[in-house]
Amino acid sequence: MSSSVALQRRFDLAAMGDEATRIRKRGGDEEDDEEEEDDERGMEAWERAYADERSWENLQEDESGLLRPIDTKTLVHAQYRRRLLQKSAASAASRIQKGLIRYLYLVIDLSRAASETDYRPSRMVAVAKCAEVFIREFFDQNPLSHVGLVTIKDGISHRLTEIGGSPESQIKALMGKLECSGDASLQNALELIHGYLSQIPSYGHREVLILYSALNTCDPGDIMETIKKCKKAKIRCSVIGLSAEIFICKHVCEETGGSYTVALDESHFKELLLEHAPPPPAIAEYAAANLIKMGFPQRGAEGVIAICSCHKDVKIGGGYTCPRCKARVCELPTECRICGLTLVSSPHLARSYHHLFPVTPFNEVSSVPFKLSQKLAQTCFGCQQSLVSIGTKFAPHVSCLKCNQRFCLDCDIYIHESLHNCPGCESQRATA
Amino acid sequence: MNSVSTPSKLYSGNFTYISSSPFLYFLPPLMGLLILWQSDDVSLIVVLLDVNPFFWASSAASVGDSTSPHHPTAILSFSKLLNHVIPFLNSLLLLNQLNQVVLVATGVNSCSYIYDSGDSEGESAGSVPAVCSEILRRLEEFVDKDRLLGKGPDKVVAAGVSSLLSGSLSLALCYIQRVFRSKARHPQPRILCLQSSPDGPEQYVAVMNSIFSAQRSMVPIDSCVMGVQHSAFLQQASYITGGVYLKPQHLDGLFQYLSAVFATDLQSRSFLQLPKPAGVDFRASCFCHKKTIDMGYVCSVCLSIFCKHHKKCSTCGSEFSQAPSDPNATPDRKRKTSEV
Ligand SMILES: [Zn+2]
Ligand SMILES: [Zn+2]
Ligand SMILES: [Zn+2]
Ligand SMILES: [Zn+2]
Ligand SMILES: [Zn+2]
Numbered sequence: 082m083s084s085s086v087a088l089q090r091r092f093d094l095a096a097m098g099d100e101a102t103r104i105r106k107r108g109g110d111e112e113d114d115e116e117e118e119d120d121e122r123g124m125e126a127w128e129r130a131y132a133d134e135r136s137w138e139n140l141q142e143d144e145s146g147l148l149r150p151i152d153t154k155t156l157v158h159a160q161y162r163r164r165l166l167q168k169s170a171a172s173a174a175s176r177i178q179k180g181l182i183r184y185l186y187l188v189i190d191l192s193r194a195a196s197e198t199d200y201r202p203s204r205m206v207a208v209a210k211c212a213e214v215f216i217r218e219f220f221d222q223n224p225l226s227h228v229g230l231v232t233i234k235d236g237i238s239h240r241l242t243e244i245g246g247s248p249e250s251q252i253k254a255l256m257g258k259l260e261c262s263g264d265a266s267l268q269n270a271l272e273l274i275h276g277y278l279s280q281i282p283s284y285g286h287r288e289v290l291i292l293y294s295a296l297n298t299c300d301p302g303d304i305m306e307t308i309k310k311c312k313k314a315k316i317r318c319s320v321i322g323l324s325a326e327i328f329i330c331k332h333v334c335e336e337t338g339g340s341y342t343v344a345l346d347e348s349h350f351k352e353l354l355l356e357h358a359p360p361p362p363a364i365a366e367y368a369a370a371n372l373i374k375m376g377f378p379q380r381g382a383e384g385v386i387a388i389c390s391c392h393k394d395v396k397i398g399g400g401y402t403c404p405r406c407k408a409r410v411c412e413l414p415t416e417c418r419i420c421g422l423t424l425v426s427s428p429h430l431a432r433s434y435h436h437l438f439p440v441t442p443f444n445e446v447s448s449v450p451f452k453l454s455q456k457l458a459q460t461c462f463g464c465q466q467s468l469v470s471i472g473t474k475f476a477p478h479v480s481c482l483k484c485n486q487r488f489c490l491d492c493d494i495y496i497h498e499s500l501h502n503c504p505g506c507e508s509q510r511a512t513a
Numbered sequence: 514m515n516s517v518s519t520p521s522k523l524y525s526g527n528f529t530y531i532s533s534s535p536f537l538y539f540l541p542p543l544m545g546l547l548i549l550w551q552s553d554d555v556s557l558i559v560v561l562l563d564v565n566p567f568f569w570a571s572s573a574a575s576v577g578d579s580t581s582p583h584h585p586t587a588i589l590s591f592s593k594l595l596n597h598v599i600p601f602l603n604s605l606l607l608l609n610q611l612n613q614v615v616l617v618a619t620g621v622n623s624c625s626y627i628y629d630s631g632d633s634e635g636e637s638a639g640s641v642p643a644v645c646s647e648i649l650r651r652l653e654e655f656v657d658k659d660r661l662l663g664k665g666p667d668k669v670v671a672a673g674v675s676s677l678l679s680g681s682l683s684l685a686l687c688y689i690q691r692v693f694r695s696k697a698r699h700p701q702p703r704i705l706c707l708q709s710s711p712d713g714p715e716q717y718v719a720v721m722n723s724i725f726s727a728q729r730s731m732v733p734i735d736s737c738v739m740g741v742q743h744s745a746f747l748q749q750a751s752y753i754t755g756g757v758y759l760k761p762q763h764l765d766g767l768f769q770y771l772s773a774v775f776a777t778d779l780q781s782r783s784f785l786q787l788p789k790p791a792g793v794d795f796r797a798s799c800f801c802h803k804k805t806i807d808m809g810y811v812c813s814v815c816l817s818i819f820c821k822h823h824k825k826c827s828t829c830g831s832e833f834s835q836a837p838s839d840p841n842a843t844p845d846r847k848r849k850t851s852e853v
Binding site: 181224225370371372373374375376377378379380381382383384401404405422425426427428430431432433434435436437438461462463464465466491492495496499500501502503504507508509510 | 691694795
């Protein structure tokens with residue numbers, strides 16, 4: 082039964098011409114569905130057992146000859162150190178543009194093709210899941226940007242959400258509208274978005290990202306005209322296909338300067354999607370560095386009644402006050418409707434500051450003879466965990482170059498991966 | 514500078530502790546029931562106590578001279594504050610046998626762990642007078658050490674000096690991470706900041722980093738501000754992490770505020786009407802002068818904030834070619850109004 086479905090699909094692919102004959106990793110073996118659920122895709126059962134369960138390697142003998150699980154902690158820490166040093170070298174070289182103001186419409190194909198089950202449980206659900214991750218990541222990487230959602234089904238396109246700066250409302254709207262039917266129409270989607278994106282301010286970068294499941298497009302007119310219009314309006318269109326490469330998608334992307342990719346499976350799809358989260362290098366180069374005047378509004382008290390300037394409606398509680406003209410707005414980021422000041426939430430900007438001021442990697446202190454170090458503190462400065470191992474030696478630990486405080490390996494990882502502050506340096510007054 | 518030497522004496526003498534039994538009186542009856550029902554509402558409370566001698570010395574001075582114009586509300590000496598705080602810590606421990614309290618002192622020149630109820634096993638553990646004297650002794654040591662650190666080559670002056678909130682927040686978060694690692698069933702952690710001195714704008718980035726890390730590990734930051742002004746840092750911290758922000762009106766009743774608002778564990782909070790935030794101050798600090806600003810210029814490459822227009826970004830080195838772009842110049846706005 083399932084093999085006949087696979088056969089049918091291969092037939093469809095063949096019908097689309099030779100561009101469609103892309104390699105499907107999981108094409109043939111749809112029979113062993115259950116086993117495909119776990120991570121080792123494409124690995125045969127007899128290989129798997131040997132590759133995974135080398136359980137004897139996780140054991141070591143301790144002093145008294147007992148078998149104990151291996152001390153993975155130092156191993157994990159060594160791996161982390163390597164990653165940290167690599168990262169600090171890489172971040173020195175690359176310059177990430179955080180201040181680009183991108184206006185992106187995410188188009189989700191909810192045509193009949195999205196109900197196919199080659200992605201688990203269906204293409205539609207897989208796309209929605211990845212889109213959620215993408216939207217969050219997008220706002221993390223582009224704190225000042227905006228996203229809107231458009232769906233295509235039954236041959237028409239429909240704007241699900243207005244373009245805006247809050248990830249939560251977008252995700253909620255998407256999850257509420259997951260059903261698919263009918264045909265896909267690329268032209269209708271592009272026409273609709275062209276209408277919306279031509280209204281945005283000129284400093285914004287206009288982008289469309291289409292997640293396309295269908296293998297055809299059912300258009301009311303000449304799509305070439307629409308593509309020309311988009312090109313003229315400087316809208317950058319990118320497509321990620323879920324089934325096979327299609328000429329018209331490739332053409333749209335080539336004409337407008339976007340990128341066209343086709344996903345092999347779900348993890349590949351997610352990878353391709355997340356590649357769109359950092360600003361594309363093409364527009365990053367094009368944008369000149371400049372200073373943007375911005376306001377950081379205060380949040381109003383709960384229970385205070387005010388009329389907001391965006392909906393012209395009475396709102397109770399919440400809302401933000403423009404620092405220049407004191408008008409009330411509902412959501413950030415936005416522009417003040419009265420004085421035109423760009424209003425952002427300052428914590429939103431501050432989320433990326435750890436990239437600017439990273440904590441320098443700590444020095445490894447491996448084995449200080451215990452007698453020499455008696456005057457040193459015997460606990461981790463961060464968490465107070467003892468640094469003395471069972472014997473009379475210090476356990477491996479690290480120390481900060483600036484403040485000379487010593488930390489356990491766990492704190493080292495936490496400080497560099499999540500906290501981004503050295504507790505020792507923060508606990509002393511900076512000598513200005 | 515005379516005032517600096519006084520604070521350590523301030524609370525060494527007249528300390529008496531309030532018996533911690535009457536606190537149950539302040540709790541709604543519903544909560545008492547919940548404590549009996551649920552054994553997994555064990556909390557770990559990391560209390561960050563601001564021990565800024567500049568603030569407490571000046572407030573002690575205004576206790577005698579209540580007409581002092583500088584600190585009209587801060588009529589509480591440090592010893593009085595401890596009369597409220599230490600019984601509160603004891604009551605937290607009595608709320609649930611398994612509760613753990615960690616006290617961290619936030620000084621002007623250093624931060625340090627003062628007391629950990631999980632450490633003192635055996636002999637005097639749990640005995641209320643023992644805990645009190647322990648805390649007092651270690652606080653005094655800390656204040657002395659902190660003062661000596663300030664007497665280095667570069668003396669800290671000015672009375673409006675801030676304490677190192679970023680340091681004690683970072684310590685608290687490291688401690689909480691250790692608790693997360695240690696046991697599979699760990700207590701529910703939260704942080705309580707008892708802050709009196711004003712914000713230090715130079716700590717902006719570090720404090721924000723701590724807030725985001727707390728948010729990621731779902732640790733709420735409660736804050737009780739006893740100073741003259743609201744604290745923008747703590748308003749943001751409590752707002753972002755889902756904690757409670759409170760600036761008590763009458764510091765005489767601090768114990769009541771503490772026990773009624775901050776003693777409740779996270780599960781019980783959904784049943785209570787806790788104080789709603791009276792607005793959140795989202796102002797940022799500029800990178801160039803460490804000034805708190807509500808309007809400024811943002812570098813489009815790295816998002817650094819500056820209070821005035823510069824030719825070059827001091828953080829990422831980008832050169833700004835044009836005049837400051839106010840993207841919403843007149844043409845845009847005209848079109849927008851015509852649309853409406
Ligand atoms: Zn305004
Ligand atoms: Zn540690
Ligand atoms: Zn350090
Ligand atoms: Zn400045
Ligand atoms: Zn910059």
